[in-house]
Structures are given as C-alpha cells and as structure tokens.
Amino acid sequence: MSTIEDARAPGEGARRRPPEPLVPEGERRVSANVCQAAGCLSMQSDLVLGALRDRVEAAGLSDVAVRRVGCLGLCAAGPLVEVPELGRLFDHVQPDDGAALDSLVTTLSGGEPGGQAMAKEPFFSHQVKVVLERCGQVDPERVEDYLDAGGYEALTKTVTTMSPEEVIAEVVRSGLRGRGGAGYPTGLKWTTVAKATSHDGKFVVCNADEGDPGAFMDRSVLESCPQQVLEGMAIAGYAVGAQHGYVYVRAEYPLAVKRLNSAIRQAERSGFLGKQIAGTDFEFHVEVRIGAGAFVCGEETALLASIQGGRGTPRPRPPYPAASGLWGRPTLINNVETYANVPPVVMRGGEWYGSIGTGKSKGTKVFALAGAVVNTGLIEVPMGLSLRQIVFDIGGGLVGGKKFKAVQTGGPSGGCLPEELLDMPIDYESLAQAGSHMGSGGMIVMDESTCMVDVAKYFMDFCREESCGKCLPCRAGTVQMYGLLDKITRGRGTRHDLDTLQSLAEMVRTTSLCGLGQGAPNPVFSTLRYFRDEYLAHIDDHTCPAGACRLDGGER
Amino acid sequence: MSDEVRTLVIDGRDVAGASGQSILSVAEESGVFIPALCHLAGLSEVGSCRLCMVEVEGTARLVASCVTAVEEGMKVTTTSERLLAYRRRAIELLFMERNHVCSVCVADNHCELQELAKTLGVTHFELPPLHPACDVDATHERFVLDHNRCILCARCVRVCDEIEGAHTWDIRGRGTGARLISDLGKPWGESTTCTSCGKCVQVCPTGALYEKGRSVAEGKRHRPYVPFLVATNALGTGRQL
Amino acid sequence: MTAEHKARVATTWLDGCSGCHMSLLDMDERLLEVAERVELVYGCLVDAKEFPEDVDVTLVEGAVSSEEDLRKIREVRARTRVLVSLGDCAVTANVPGMRNPFGPGPVLERAYLENVTLNAQIPHGAVPALLAESLPVHAYVPVDVFVPGCPPSADLIFSVIMDLVEGRLPQVQGTARFG
Numbered sequence: 010m011s012t013i014e015d016a017r018a019p020g021e022g023a024r025r026r027p028p029e030p031l032v033p034e035g036e037r038r039v040s041a042n043v044c045q046a047a048g049c050l051s052m053q054s055d056l057v058l059g060a061l062r063d064r065v066e067a068a069g070l071s072d073v074a075v076r077r078v079g080c081l082g083l084c085a086a087g088p089l090v091e092v093p094e095l096g097r098l099f100d101h102v103q104p105d106d107g108a109a110l111d112s113l114v115t116t117l118s119g120g121e122p123g124g125q126a127m128a129k130e131p132f133f134s135h136q137v138k139v140v141l142e143r144c145g146q147v148d149p150e151r152v153e154d155y156l157d158a159g160g161y162e163a164l165t166k167t168v169t170t171m172s173p174e175e176v177i178a179e180v181v182r183s184g185l186r187g188r189g190g191a192g193y194p195t196g197l198k199w200t201t202v203a204k205a206t207s208h209d210g211k212f213v214v215c216n217a218d219e220g221d222p223g224a225f226m227d228r229s230v231l232e233s234c235p236q237q238v239l240e241g242m243a244i245a246g247y248a249v250g251a252q253h254g255y256v257y258v259r260a261e262y263p264l265a266v267k268r269l270n271s272a273i274r275q276a277e278r279s280g281f282l283g284k285q286i287a288g289t290d291f292e293f294h295v296e297v298r299i300g301a302g303a304f305v306c307g308e309e310t311a312l313l314a315s316i317q318g319g320r321g322t323p324r325p326r327p328p329y330p331a332a333s334g335l336w337g338r339p340t341l342i343n344n345v346e347t348y349a350n351v352p353p354v355v356m357r358g359g360e361w362y363g364s365i366g367t368g369k370s371k372g373t374k375v376f377a378l379a380g381a382v383v384n385t386g387l388i389e390v391p392m393g394l395s396l397r398q399i400v401f402d403i404g405g406g407l408v409g410g411k412k413f414k415a416v417q418t419g420g421p422s423g424g425c426l427p428e429e430l431l432d433m434p435i436d437y438e439s440l441a442q443a444g445s446h447m448g449s450g451g452m453i454v455m456d457e458s459t460c461m462v463d464v465a466k467y468f469m470d471f472c473r474e475e476s477c478g479k480c481l482p483c484r485a486g487t488v489q490m491y492g493l494l495d496k497i498t499r500g501r502g503t504r505h506d507l508d509t510l511q512s513l514a515e516m517v518r519t520t521s522l523c524g525l526g527q528g529a530p531n532p533v534f535s536t537l538r539y540f541r542d543e544y545l546a547h548i549d550d551h552t553c554p555a556g557a558c559r560l561d562g563g564e565r
Numbered sequence: 566m567s568d569e570v571r572t573l574v575i576d577g578r579d580v581a582g583a584s585g586q587s588i589l590s591v592a593e594e595s596g597v598f599i600p601a602l603c604h605l606a607g608l609s610e611v612g613s614c615r616l617c618m619v620e621v622e623g624t625a626r627l628v629a630s631c632v633t634a635v636e637e638g639m640k641v642t643t644t645s646e647r648l649l650a651y652r653r654r655a656i657e658l659l660f661m662e663r664n665h666v667c668s669v670c671v672a673d674n675h676c677e678l679q680e681l682a683k684t685l686g687v688t689h690f691e692l693p694p695l696h697p698a699c700d701v702d703a704t705h706e707r708f709v710l711d712h713n714r715c716i717l718c719a720r721c722v723r724v725c726d727e728i729e730g731a732h733t734w735d736i737r738g739r740g741t742g743a744r745l746i747s748d749l750g751k752p753w754g755e756s757t758t759c760t761s762c763g764k765c766v767q768v769c770p771t772g773a774l775y776e777k778g779r780s781v782a783e784g785k786r787h788r789p790y791v792p793f794l795v796a797t798n799a800l801g802t803g804r805q806l
Numbered sequence: 807m808t809a810e811h812k813a814r815v816a817t818t819w820l821d822g823c824s825g826c827h828m829s830l831l832d833m834d835e836r837l838l839e840v841a842e843r844v845e846l847v848y849g850c851l852v853d854a855k856e857f858p859e860d861v862d863v864t865l866v867e868g869a870v871s872s873e874e875d876l877r878k879i880r881e882v883r884a885r886t887r888v889l890v891s892l893g894d895c896a897v898t899a900n901v902p903g904m905r906n907p908f909g910p911g912p913v914l915e916r917a918y919l920e921n922v923t924l925n926a927q928i929p930h931g932a933v934p935a936l937l938a939e940s941l942p943v944h945a946y947v948p949v950d951v952f953v954p955g956c957p958p959s960a961d962l963i964f965s966v967i968m969d970l971v972e973g974r975l976p977q978v979q980g981t982a983r984f985g
Contacts, residue, residue, distance in 0.1 A: 320736070473741070516655075519651065522613065664907065666900060689952040
C-alpha cells in the first residue's frame with residue numbers, strides 16, 4: 010500500500026498512486042461483487058458474501074476476489090452478485106442455495122456460465138452513470154478502492170491546479186442544478202456563498218435527510234460510495250472558502266452513517282480530509298450529524314437549526330443560508346447527489362456534463378424506481394428521457410401486466426402524472442408544468458388498482474404527521490385537508506367538501522412558511538387535475554373506481 | 566443596521582420607514598391595520614401565524630409583512646379579496662384546532678382571536694373542529710395554562726426568554742401535537758426557572774394563560790404594559806431584520 | 807314582501823339555553839315594530855304544535871345534539887325559505903359541543919350516574935338519544951344566514967329580522983362576534 014506521503018505529492022496526489030492489486034496476480038483475475046447495500050442486505054446478501062468466500066476459498070480459486078460492493082441497482086432481483094469481467098449479473102442469489110452458489114463458483118473458475126445469470130437489458134439500457142459510476146464497483150468501506158477507481162483525483166486537481174473561481178466557473182458551465190428537489194442552479198449558489206464575507210469562517214453542509222416515501226437515492230449513494238460525496242464537499246469547501254462541513258443524515262440510515270463515518274476517517278488518514286489536503290494549505294474537516302426522525306429537517310433552515318442543537322423548525326427566509334446559515338455564518342447547503350456530481354464535473358469539465366441532458370436540465374438524475382413496476386431499483390438516467398422509457402423500458406413495465414395508471418414523482422410535495430404524460434421528457438421545467446416536480450428522485454409507479462384519492466390522502470397523512478407545527482396553515486391545514494380526503498374516500502364527501510378542499514389547499518400552498526407546507530397540497534392538486542373523475546365517483550356515486558377504498562357511505 | 570430612510574407605498578399611501586424595518590412595523594406606525602397574532606411589537610418575530618401576509622407588487626408570492634423588510638419604492642397591498650379569504654381561513658383553522666368556546670372563556674371580550682374573527686367578518690366555520698384532548702395546568706400558585714385556548718403563537722416563549730430572561734416556556738412536539746411546556750415538560754408550579762413575573766399572561770392573545778381567580782370574561786390584560794416591552798427590548802423594535 | 811303581507815317567521819330551539827330567545831325579547835318596544843311586519847307562526851313563544859309549511863324565515867337557536875334535534879331541523883329546513891342560525895350554539899355548537907371530545911357515553915354517565923344520589927339511571931325512551939357529536943346546524947342542513955353571538959345582541963337580532971322581512975340579506979360581518 011502506498012503511503013500518505015505519496016498521496017500528498019504536490020500536483021499529482023492520488024493519480025500517481027500505483028494501483029494496488031485487489032488479489033494476487035494470476036492467470037485470470039475475476040471478481041465477484043456482492044451487493045452490500047441496504048436493499049440486498051435485507052435479503053441476507055451478507056450471508057451470500059460469506060458463503061461465496063468460503064466456497065471460493067475451498068475451491069482454491071486464488072485468482073477470484075469476492076468483494077463487498079455498494080448498490081448494483083436492480084434491487085427487485087436481489088441479492089445480486091456481479092462478475093464484471095464476464096459482464097454477468099446473478100440475481101436472487103440465496104445464501105442457502107448450495108446448487109446456485111456452486112454454479113456461480115463454476116462460472117468464476119472459468120467453467121460454463123451458471124444458469125442463473127440474468128440479462129442486463131433492458132434495465133441497464135438508457136442508463137448513464139455519473140453519480141453512480143463507482144457504486145457497485147468499489148468497496149464502500151475501503152478508500153483504496155475509491156482511489157483505484159480514480160477517486161480524489163478531482164479534489165487533487167482542484168486544490169493543486171485550480172483557483173476557487175475556476176472551480177465555480179466549471180460548476181456554472183456544467184449547468185448542474187440542485188438535486189434535492191428545487192433545482193436551484195448549483196453554480197449560482199456556490200457563487201453567492203463564495204462572495205459572502207465572513208470573518209469567522211463559512212460552512213459546507215450536505216443534506217442527507219432524505220425522507221420522501223419511496224426514495225432511497227441518497228441512502229444508496231452514501232452506502233455505496235460515500236467518498237465521492239465527501240470529495241464533492243471538499244471541492245465545494247475549497248470553492249466557497251469553507252473549512253468545515255457537516256453531513257446531516259437521518260438516523261433511519263444506520264448503515265449509511267457507519268460507512269460515512271468510516272469514509273471520513275479513511276479520507277483523513279489518506280490526506281483528503283483534514284489539514285494540508287493533497288499537500289496544500291487547504292484544510293477541510295467533515296462531521297456527521299444525525300437527525301432525530303423529523304422529515305421537516307430536510308428543509309434547509311430546519312436542518313441548520315437541528316445541527317445547531319435547536320428544535321428542527323424552519324424560519325422565514327431571507328436571510329438565506331448562503332448569507333446567514335450555521336451560527337449566522339455563510340453556509341452552502343447541497344444535497345448528497347449534487348455533491349456526488351461535482352468530482353466528475355471537475356474531472357471531465359462542465360462542458361462534458363452540460364452535453365448530457367436537455368435545455369435547462371443538464372446531466373443525469375438518479376431515481377429510486379418503486380411501486381408496481383417489475384424492475385424496482387436505483388437508476389441513473391440522462392435528463393430528458395421520457396417517463397415511458399423509465400417505466401416500460403428500464404422498469405420493465407408493470408407487475409402482473411396490470412394497466413398503468415400514474416407515476417408519482419417528487420415525494421409528498423410532488424404530483425401524480427397520468428398516462429397521457431408518459432411521453433413527457435423528465436426535466437425540471439416539464440415536471441413543474443405538469444403539476445409535479447423533480448423532487449429528490451423518488452418515483453412511484455401505480456397501477457389500475459390504486460385509487461388516486463387514496464394516494465392524495467396517503468401523502469396528506471404523511472404531511473400532517475411531519476408538519477413541525479410552527480406555522481398555522483401547515484399545522485392545522487394539513488390535518489383538515491386529511492379529514493376532507495378521508496371523508497371523501499369513505500363516500501361521505503360532498504361537492505361542497507371538494508370546493509372547501511380546493512380552497513384550503515390553495516391557502517396552505519400560498520401562506521405556509523416553508524416548503525413542506527407549501528408543497529403539501531400538491532398531491533391534491535395533481536390528482537384533482539388528472540383524476541377529478543375519481544373524486545366525483547366517490548362523492549356522487551359512492552364508489553371507488555379502483556376498488557381500493559372501503560366506502561361506508563351514508564349521510565351524516 | 567443603518568437607519569437610512571426607505572420610502573414606499575402601502576395601500577396607495579406614501580409612507581416612510583427605516584432600512585431593515587418590517588413592513589408590518591411601518592404599517593403600524595402609519596396607522597395601517599394588518600392583522601397578526603404571533604407578532605407583538607417588542608418581541609422578536611417568528612412569522613408563524615401567517616395572518617399578516619401581504620401582496621407586494623412585482624412579487625408573485627405573498628410575503629409575511631412581519632419578517633419582510635421595507636424596500637425603496639415597494640408597493641404593498643394589505644387588503645384584497647384573496648388576502649381576506651386566506652385570513653378568514655386562518656382564523657377558522659385556529660378556532661377549529663383546539664377547543665375555543667368564547668362564551669365560557671376567561672378571555673371573552675378581551676381576546677385577540679375573538680376580536681380578529683369579528684374584524685375579518687368570520688361568522689361561521691365550514692371545517693369540523695378537531696376537538697383534541699387538552700390539559701389544563703393549574704399547578705402554579707398564581708396562574709393557569711389552559712391548552713384548550715393556546716394558538717401556539719409563542720409570544721409567551723419569547724417574552725419569557727427575551728425580556729424576563731428566564732426561558733421557562735418552550736414548545737414540545739410537532740404538528741397539531743405541539744404543546745407549550747414549562748421547564749422541559751415539568752408542571753408550571755414545579756418550574757425552577759419561572760419567576761412568576763406574569764409577563765406571559767399579559768402578552769397571551771387568548772385565554773390560554775390567565776391569572777387564577779378570574780372567571781369568564783374577567784381575563785382582562787394590562788395593555789399599557791405592551792409599549793413598555795418595546796422600550797425595553799432592543800430586539801423588538803421591528804428593525805432587527 | 808309588503809307591509810300588508812306579513813312575513814311568516816318561526817323560531818325554534820334545539821340544544822341551547824334559550825338565551826338567544828331572551829335576547830330576542832330584549833329588543834323591548836321594538837317588538838311592536840317587528841310585530842307589524844311579522845307573523846310569528848311557530849316557536850316557543852307561540853302555541854303551535856306542528857311546524858307549519860311555507861315559512862319565510864326561521865331563526866334556529868341551539869346545536870344539533872340529539873336525534874330529535876336532527877328530525878326537527880330537517881323538517882324546519884324543508885318548510886323554510888330562509889334559515890337563520892341564531893347564536894353560537896347554532897353556528898358553532900358552542901357549549902353543547904364541549905362534550906364532543908368525550909363522546910356521549912361518559913357525558914351521560916357523568917350527568918345521570920356520577921352526580922346523582924337517588925335512583926341513578928341513564929334514561930332511555932323518555933328523552934331523545936344523543937348523537938355521537940353535538941354539531942352546528944349547517945353540519946346537517948344548508949343555512950342561509952349566520953348570526954354568531956352568545957347571545958347575539960337584541961340590536962343585531964332586530965336588524966337581521968328587519969333586513970330579512972324587507973328582502974335584504976343581513977350583513978352581520980364586522981358586527982357580530984363569537985361569545
């Protein structure tokens with residue numbers, strides 16, 4: 010293993026580092042990458058890893074490396090084992106299925122490919138990996154793996170050859186926009202924080218308080234390649250003039266927290282965090298802060314309050330965190346995925362990044378594809394791909410061949426898009442125009458058995474639970490909207506209730522203090538816009554067209 | 566914060582304020598009424614009741630006038646059909662959230678919520694009452710906290726923290742489950758930080774905090790007390806934005 | 807409506823304390839003025855057993871708390887052109903609604919068992935059954951005019967009645983107050 014001094018060689022850094030052999034050199038080198046992210050782990054992929062190691066060892070295959078890697082994407086088919094050298098992916102590998110494991114070992118030893126290998130298409134067609142480039146390839150708990158995969162080259166390049174202005178210019182050129190949901194131009198945000206004056210420091214904060222139902226993009230990135238996020242943060246720190254960073258992770262992601270903490274320690278040991286990064290005077294320290302189970306702490310001002318030890322409630326803006334954030338100092342807040350985009354942008358240039366995607370939405374977007382679709386999992390696609398391509402090509406269509414009804418994007422503040430919009434390109438503007446938004450990347454596919462009023466009720470239930478209670482419209486308005494939706498799904502609603510719901514939704518959207526309240530009515534608006542007939546069926550005919558609601562009918 | 570003059574138009578009237586001063590504060594000084602419940606001159610702003618939202622020309626969104634600084638040339642509209650509808654709805658949400666029964670309330674006839682409902686022309690409610698089970702804390706020897714009437718404006722929290730310096734009050738829980746608490750949830754009477762100064766009782770807009778021994782409609786506040794707050798609290802001049 | 811043709815006005819009393827009716831009487835000599843324009847066809851001030859058909863205006867006091875209240879208000883609504891919710895109980899359920907967080911069971915027990923020393927029993931049959939919740943009138947039937955107040959002042963009731971008999975929609979906004 011090379012020393013820290015190697016890594017700190019001025020101007021060269023990690024790039025000069027000789028790649029460390031993964032396994033002793035042999036005639037053939039093959040690796041079996043066993044997914045150890047939460048999805049596959051929940052199906053005992055840790056036991057698969059152990060069992061496979063035992064068998065490979067027993068078979069004396071010294072040229073086979075059985076490795077722990079992050080998310081391989083196709084969560085629906087887990088536990089997954091990939092043999093990249095053969096371009097093969099093995100699905101549903103059970104730890105106690107001796108025959109399957111044996112056939113896998115046969116494949117690894119150069120024998121006939123085992124029967125279980127699955128076609129990598131069409132799930133992987135249309136995908137472009139930028140954020141997830143190293144997910145599923147590197148061991149998330151070994152910085153050496155990350156370095157071998159070209160990790161920290163961008164940071165080294167940044168601090169040794171670029172000025173902060175040049176870094177920001179590159180980010181501006183890339184057209185990268187905030188991946189947390191709002192889509193604010195990242196370069197502009199960085200510029201603002203860089204220009205803010207502060208005599209006692211600035212902060213860089215990574216928002217990993219992912220909380221949308223069905224969304225697991227940030228978790229997967231942190232579990233699969235935490236170093237890439239840290240590298241992005243360090244580059245941001247250099248660009249805006251901050252020496253301290255915080256990653257705010259929700260407590261429900263223990264594995265992400267563990268891997269993040271280990272990644273920070275290893276990055277510090279390797280000289281990519283801490284003092285004298287890559288042999289320069291630049292220093293950047295990162296600490297992890299863990300949430301306490303409040304969705305609203307994903308809102309930036311609530312998140313900052315929580316980091317400072319206060320109640321996680323939002324405050325009115327301005328001042329924006331860029332001017333007055335943590336402890337009143339200029340603070341850059343970006344999402345996990347945004348930071349993970351930064352190293353590739355710096356390495357390959359903003360122009361390259363801007364060549365991916367469409368119009369005002371550049372680059373790729375990671376989505377957590379969930380719901381009634383065959384291939385649920387983690388995907389990364391170029392902006393501008395159509396919903397149809399995602400749902401039917403990548404997603405493989407609907408489970409059981411059922412009829413498509415809607416796809417929900419953007420979490421509790423997003424919307425439900427109907428079949429008519431399947432050919433709409435996925436970008437910030439199109440989604441907003443259709444009454445949804447990009448959100449952080451949750452994408453839930455719904456089939457004909459889903460009642461859209463019930464869906465609106467589900468999300469409203471979520472919002473009323475998660476409202477912090479500070480501002481009145483969100484605190485009481487979400488509860489009242491839930492009550493009206495509940496009444497309608499029980500077949501007791503009236504046309505007047507529908508009008509009240511609509512005017513209340515308008516009021517909550519317009520007057521709430523933060524994004525949670527402002528966005529809470531969106532599922533109501535989008536379902537009313539595209540599925541109004543379902544509301545009317547509950548009200549006028551006392552029936553649920555999808556057959557999902559239990560109507561007890563009757564008048565009051 | 567510099568004290569440069571900013572001239573602006575509120576409801577067609579030319580008015581002037583200091584840089585950094587809130588729209589609401591300038592409106593108050595100019596005799597323009599903007600409804601508000603969490604705002605109280607003399608205390609810092611939280612911007613949570615959302616009643617004071619106004620329209621600003623050139624801005625698509627409504628802004629909370631208590632936390633928005635005046636700007637040169639700003640054109641502010643404080644009353645419109647839309648604003649009135651939202652404000653009425655806000656009053657309705659408050660009335661329906663806890664158990665407000667004006668006719669048997671200690672603050673009847675001395676209540677800012679009741680008065681605002683009248684001023685804004687709220688004559689009935691469309692939404693159903695939530696009827697939460699709420700406690701009454703009568704453990705303090707001189708005062709009572711009745712959660713049935715609390716609107717979570719946090720005036721008491723701020724006056725206790727910013728003026729009295731005790732920070733006995735805070736808020737626990739979230740959503741409609743949020744509750745005012747003394748000393749991390751101890752009964753008020755067992756609070757070791759409360760100085761029994763009674764400031765919280767004086768600033769409470771409803772009948773949530775009142776003096777023991779007062780019956781229905783007897784909970785009159787000592788309103789002359791309020792300007793005193795403004796004078797003593799440097800934070801609360803409306804110019805700290 | 808002209809002076810010759812008197813408006814047919816009724817009052818009714820659901821779950822309330824009769825305070826709104828008292829306030830109505832509080833208009834003193836103006837009652838004569840009202841009497842010139844109004845024929846009182848039903849209410850606790852009149853000896854009529856059946857709620858008549860074809861009523862121009864009905865003033866309802868009280869919340870809907872029992873099955874009998876509900877039967878009554880539906881009948882009233884069907885036979886009335888302009889229905890007025892008079893007072894906080896009719897408008898918001900007010901004091902009767904204070905039982906809602908507990909439900910009718912505990913309320914009956916409290917009233918008829920816990921606080922009774924002799925012959926404690928929950929009546930059935932003799933008094934109408936309570937509904938699960940005590941609710942404002944407009945929770946069950948459409949209401950045309952809301953007059954909050956506990957009680958609304960005699961002045962307010964007078965102006966509401968006079969507005970209605972003269973064919974105007976009463977404007978109580980900004981004047982009427984809860985409590």
